[in-house]
Amino acid sequence: MRPARYQQFAIDTYRAAGLAAEPWEEGTRRPYGVCVTLPSGARLWHAITAQARPGDDGSQPEEPVVKEAPNPLPLPEIETGRVPVPRLELYLSALINNAGSGEIESVYGYSDRSTPPTTPGFGVRFWSEARIYAPFVRSAAPGGRDGGAAFDLPAEI
Template identity: 45%
Template structure:
């Protein structure tokens, strides 16, 4: 799935999900032209970028040819009620968003995963999506903060918020 269409799909999947207050297209100019900003219960704003690794042989000058397969097996959606003091672990936020995309029912998505759940963890939190056509989407968290707070420096993320 190409970046712009995946961005629209992601916004729609988040907006339709329980526990999501808002979701919209987000970008950081030419540095991160594709991304999503979502506000989830209990009041956490996450902005993640979207980059896509095209399937072998895909030519972006040609019309996109989606490949469908069996939708990903449903995943349990963890709660984000916030632990002690209403704080949310970033790893739980990764799992939550991965489950929302996984469970959105797209026949193009083969599965999702979290960066913190991989054997070789990423340098920042986030999630990934694999597609039946062999392409992949990477969704690193750029900013995570509470509403009304400034986003802070890109990728300078706490372990909980």
């Protein structure tokens, strides 16, 4: 799944779960991303970057590979108060995993990897061998405006 289509898929998935979500971009630096508003009113901005499937020609129409959707993952609860970033990582990755897309092979949180992440976020593996990466870029407390410096995230949002 290419980044533009994934961006809309993620927005639709978040909205179906009752979250507010909208497209976000920072010009050519981060052309794709999503701003998600949590039940508390806090916001999280995550980028969308991609690794194309082998042999993919971006000038040609996309050729999705569809197989079986991944098994559902437990959906952690997120309260209306502050949410620890690792729990938010698990929550958003479970929403994407559980959306029922037959293009998705698996979804993982960066914190689940054996090497500790420098940036929280999650990744999506597709049956086509393409990948999407969704690093968390910034956050804002309820009522906060711009989300602060890139990749300077608090322990809780």
